[in-house]
Amino acid sequence: MKINSPLEAYKYLPQTNCGECGEPTCMAFASKLIDRSGKTTDCPPLVKEKKFAKKLAELDKLLAPEIREVAIGVGDRVAKIGGDDVLYRHKLTFFNKTKMFFDVTDTMEEAALVERVKKITDYKKFYVGRNLLLDGVAIRAASNDPAKFAAAVKKVIENTELPVILCSFNPAVLKAGLEVAKDKNPLLYAANKDNWKEVGELALEYKVPVVVSAFNDLDTLKSLAKTFAEAGIKDIVLDPGTYPSGKGLKDTFTNFLKIRRAGIMGDTEIAYPIMAMPLTAWMSGISDPVSASYWETVLSSVFTIRYGDIMLLHSMEPYATMPEVHLAETIYTDPRSPVAVDSKMYKVGTPDENSPVLFTTNFALTYYTVESDLASNGINCWLLAVNTDGIGVEASVAGGQLTADKVKEAFEKSGFDLKKDVTHNTVITPGLAARLQGDIEDKLGAKVLVGPMDSGRLPGFMEKNWPPK
Amino acid sequence: MAKKAKLSEMTDMFKDVDILSLEGVTIEGDIEIELDGLGGGFDPMLAAILGQENAVLAQHFARLAGIFGVPVGIGAPAAGAPAAPAISPALAAPKFKDLIPAKFSFENFAEWATPIQEVPIGNTSADGGSRGKRVLVGGEKALPFFPDAVMPNRNQVTIDVFDMRIGLAKAVKENYDEVMDSPGEWAKKNVEKFNADMITIHLISTDPLVKDTPAKEAAKTVEEVLQAVDVPIAIGGSGNPQKDPEVLARAAEVAEGERCLIASASLNLDYAKIAEAALKYDHDVLSWTQLDMNSQKELNRKLMKQCNVPRDRIIMDPTTAALGYGLDYAYTNMERIRLAALMGDEELTFPMSSGTTNAWGARESWMVSSPLKEDSDWGPREYRGPIWEIVTGLSLAIAGNDLFMMMHPTSVAVLKHITQTLFGSIEAEPIDLANWIGSGV
Numbered sequence: 001m002k003i004n005s006p007l008e009a010y011k012y013l014p015q016t017n018c019g020e021c022g023e024p025t026c027m028a029f030a031s032k033l034i035d036r037s038g039k040t041t042d043c044p045p046l047v048k049e050k051k052f053a054k055k056l057a058e059l060d061k062l063l064a065p066e067i068r069e070v071a072i073g074v075g076d077r078v079a080k081i082g083g084d085d086v087l088y089r090h091k092l093t094f095f096n097k098t099k100m101f102f103d104v105t106d107t108m109e110e111a112a113l114v115e116r117v118k119k120i121t122d123y124k125k126f127y128v129g130r131n132l133l134l135d136g137v138a139i140r141a142a143s144n145d146p147a148k149f150a151a152a153v154k155k156v157i158e159n160t161e162l163p164v165i166l167c168s169f170n171p172a173v174l175k176a177g178l179e180v181a182k183d184k185n186p187l188l189y190a191a192n193k194d195n196w197k198e199v200g201e202l203a204l205e206y207k208v209p210v211v212v213s214a215f216n217d218l219d220t221l222k223s224l225a226k227t228f229a230e231a232g233i234k235d236i237v238l239d240p241g242t243y244p245s246g247k248g249l250k251d252t253f254t255n256f257l258k259i260r261r262a263g264i265m266g267d268t269e270i271a272y273p274i275m276a277m278p279l280t281a282w283m284s285g286i287s288d289p290v291s292a293s294y295w296e297t298v299l300s301s302v303f304t305i306r307y308g309d310i311m312l313l314h315s316m317e318p319y320a321t322m323p324e325v326h327l328a329e330t331i332y333t334d335p336r337s338p339v340a341v342d343s344k345m346y347k348v349g350t351p352d353e354n355s356p357v358l359f360t361t362n363f364a365l366t367y368y369t370v371e372s373d374l375a376s377n378g379i380n381c382w383l384l385a386v387n388t389d390g391i392g393v394e395a396s397v398a399g400g401q402l403t404a405d406k407v408k409e410a411f412e413k414s415g416f417d418l419k420k421d422v423t424h425n426t427v428i429t430p431g432l433a434a435r436l437q438g439d440i441e442d443k444l445g446a447k448v449l450v451g452p453m454d455s456g457r458l459p460g461f462m463e464k465n466w467p468p469k
Numbered sequence: 470m471a472k473k474a475k476l477s478e479m480t481d482m483f484k485d486v487d488i489l490s491l492e493g494v495t496i497e498g499d500i501e502i503e504l505d506g507l508g509g510g511f512d513p514m515l516a517a518i519l520g521q522e523n524a525v526l527a528q529h530f531a532r533l534a535g536i537f538g539v540p541v542g543i544g545a546p547a548a549g550a551p552a553a554p555a556i557s558p559a560l561a562a563p564k565f566k567d568l569i570p571a572k573f574s575f576e577n578f579a580e581w582a583t584p585i586q587e588v589p590i591g592n593t594s595a596d597g598g599s600r601g602k603r604v605l606v607g608g609e610k611a612l613p614f615f616p617d618a619v620m621p622n623r624n625q626v627t628i629d630v631f632d633m634r635i636g637l638a639k640a641v642k643e644n645y646d647e648v649m650d651s652p653g654e655w656a657k658k659n660v661e662k663f664n665a666d667m668i669t670i671h672l673i674s675t676d677p678l679v680k681d682t683p684a685k686e687a688a689k690t691v692e693e694v695l696q697a698v699d700v701p702i703a704i705g706g707s708g709n710p711q712k713d714p715e716v717l718a719r720a721a722e723v724a725e726g727e728r729c730l731i732a733s734a735s736l737n738l739d740y741a742k743i744a745e746a747a748l749k750y751d752h753d754v755l756s757w758t759q760l761d762m763n764s765q766k767e768l769n770r771k772l773m774k775q776c777n778v779p780r781d782r783i784i785m786d787p788t789t790a791a792l793g794y795g796l797d798y799a800y801t802n803m804e805r806i807r808l809a810a811l812m813g814d815e816e817l818t819f820p821m822s823s824g825t826t827n828a829w830g831a832r833e834s835w836m837v838s839s840p841l842k843e844d845s846d847w848g849p850r851e852y853r854g855p856i857w858e859i860v861t862g863l864s865l866a867i868a869g870n871d872l873f874m875m876m877h878p879t880s881v882a883v884l885k886h887i888t889q890t891l892f893g894s895i896e897a898e899p900i901d902l903a904n905w906i907g908s909g910v
Binding site: 088089090103122123124125126127140141142144167168169193196197200201215218219220221222223224225226227230231241242243244245246247248249250253254257258261262265267269270277279280282283284285290294295297298301302305306314317318319320321322323326327329330331333335339363365369372373376377391392394395398399400434435454456457459 | 565568569570571572573574575576614615616678708737759760788790792793794795796797798800801804805808830832833836839840841843844845846847848849852853855856857859860863864867883887890891892893895896897898899900902903905906907908910
């Protein structure tokens with residue numbers, strides 16, 4: 001983005017405050033354009049009226065993210081990658097979480113291939129109110145045979161809505177795959193300095209995004225991207241090569257840094273999303289599958305943080321996918337979104353005067369974790385979010401933000417009276433706040449039960465300890 | 470050299486609320502496993518066995534960290550499919566003529582003008598102590614592993630020892646079960662078997678809510694550890710703000726001249742008493758705050774200005790939150806601190822330490838299975854714990870962290886291997902990526 005203040009965007013808007021975009025004024029709409037929560041297409045007059053056409057084009061150029069955004073696949077599981085404006089998430093936020101594509105080969109048994117595709121598609125890990133998912137399937141033309149590849153591609157797209165990547169350096173094989181998957185907007189892997197003319201033709205003909213690949217050779221990588229861009233191919237993804245070990249891995253890390261820095265600092269000829277391939281961990285001579293899977297997750301973590309926008313992965317073990325989806329969620333969480341929930345008394349399910357009363361902190365992460373553990377296990381209760389300036393239980397007890405006085409204050413502020421609103425005059429503290437038990441009993445004049453260390457154990461705790469004797 | 474390792478008896482950590490009393494869980498008999506040699510440029514730490522009901526899984530896991538060395542004698546990856554046939558001429562079309570030449574260029578960040586303070590930990594006989602070596606952290610002139618400036622010191626790992634038997638995750642406990650009653654033996658095992666660069670001795674029994682061990686008695690454990698190993702050590706309190714200053718001051722006294730890292734001074738306890746003892750007995754101070762850059766500046770300023778702690782004796786602990794439980798705050802807090810320091814904020818130009826062991830607080834690392842039925846299978850927890858600690862630590866290494874306080878030997882081995890690879894000190898056979906599509910993966 002070439003501009004960073006609403007005032008600068010305001011100059012290109014109709015300035016009529018017509019409100020069609022849903023904002024009271026054009027200035028309010030301008031600030032939404034700058035923090036990228038709004039788009040120019042949300043302003044009907046700007047888009048429809050002829051007299052604004054030049055201003056719209058200019059504004060779109062100024063607002064375009066430094067790194068191109070590329071979409072892969074179709075429908076609601078489309079995978080958007082790239083589109084970043086900053087080198088460090090705290091400067092704005094990172095956009096488009098790193099997308100994870102898991103591989104299948106066209107030499108696999110059909111049943112095994114279908115089962116793996118289903119497993120990739122159905123994977124889900126619940127986290128703070130939503131499910132973390134896997135993003136796509138990379139189909140490797142291991143056979144190097146057009147017909148075999150086409151059959152495998154067909155079988156994959158019959159069994160998933162997820163976007164796919166067609167992987168071969170042989171244009172004839174790629175063409176066979178494209179014929180089958182052409183209305184699924186697949187990503188074409190890949191053009192290199194030997195086959196770039198033919199693969200370029202395919203990308204233009206089928207209008208699909210394409211990967212340019214040059215292993216540890218940034219000049220050739222840039223030259224391929226520049227040549228394709230000149231020929232009208234805009235949706236480009238960069239594969240600088242991912243070496244899994246030793247100096248090769250060190251060079252790969254440096255290449256990712258250099259490419260992203262050059263792109264953010266204005267080198268438009270290399271300002272494209274980057275593909276990382278942690279799957280090469282399986283080529284680095286690690287014989288034990290658990291160790292190889294661990295190393296793949298290590299590579300995946302490095303390039304989730306330092307600028308991988310799309311990744312090719314292999315291990316579907318839970319101890320690989322779980323940390324990988326969690327880290328992508330972590331790094332791409334919008335730091336601007338509020339840390340805390342309102343500190344007040346919440347109802348979980350349909351509590352009444354006999355339901356248990358618990359408290360936790362108003363740190364969004366802590367609150368939602370506790371709330372979902374209670375709600376998803378059907379526990380009707382009252383849940384008080386104590387104001388600790390958005391810090392978790394353990395840290396706020398250690399840091400002094402969570403004390404008996406704060407709990408008392410929170411009860412008073414919420415207007416909830418343990419003696420009148422419930423029959424048992426009992427409150428359940430988090431296990432990590434056990435040391436506050438005595439103080440809370442004195443301050444609230446209520447009975448206190450110490451809950452489990454982790455809210456995931458609340459169901460078991462309730463069975464054993466509720467209702468209180 | 471072949472090493473024998475025994476699947477020791479496993480205990481379940483969070484079976485019930487009372488963390489201190491644990492039900493024993495036995496697996497059908499103990500399995501003794503021969504581990505093949507540890508070779509290659511990197512001497513990969515033997516992973517203690519992550520015990521598993523099923524012996525086959527244990528076999529896999531037994532080789533876990535042992536393999537991170539150079540792929541000695543392991544053949545090149547399976548030969549892929551035959552080379553791709555020549556591109557059929559029909560496809561070559563005239564549209565593209567020639568590759569347009571291009572030159573990639575890259576500039577360093579000029580604003581990174583202020584180096585990070587280099588802080589030594591541990592005194593050898595030359596410095597008036599009895600440590601066998603001195604550890605150096607800090608001294609960077611760029612973000613970690615960046616090409617702008619060579620990183621002077623590799624990351625260091627200090628492995629936890631506790632001054633009493635405590636509840637630990639099953640996958641952790643079986644590595645330490647037989648040494649948990651003797652801090653000296655525990656420390657020795659961490660150094661000799663698990664390649665610890667340093668040892669952290671946590672005096673948690675001094676907590677009034679635990680054993681309320683008097684400071685004088687707890688200090689004896691520090692002496693025991695100093696005798697048992699010759700690596701530099703960090704000394705941790707119990708986390709009780711009232712008692713820790715007294716415990717740490719006493720420990721600093723008995724460890725006089727060893728330049729230990731005293732963990733920690735913080736804004737909610739008598740940091741002056743801790744700083745004073747650290748200076749008097751020749752130690753470094755860990756400056757601990759809770760995920761807040763401004764309070765980190767405040768505490769550093771107070772240590773330097775009010776307590777006269779010299780710059781080369783301050784290491785910061787801006788707090789580590791586990792993956793999925795606030796790691797984004799911990800990561801960004803550290804990255805912002807390191808960037809501000811490189812760009813001239815003299816109140817933040819110190820090396821950083823991470824309590825990476827916190828990763829074991831995440832339910833994903835120790836819980837048997839998901840509390841939610843709809844989740845995909847979480848798989849065996851013995852494999853989830855270590856990778857949770859690794860990813861938590863690795864993320865913070867990339868953000869700027871220098872020293873890692875860790876718990877599980879496999880996590881230590883893997884974190885050392887990746888950070889030293891990015892640091893540039895690991896050799897590996899070059900790999901040909903060209904046939905990755907057809908490779909046997």
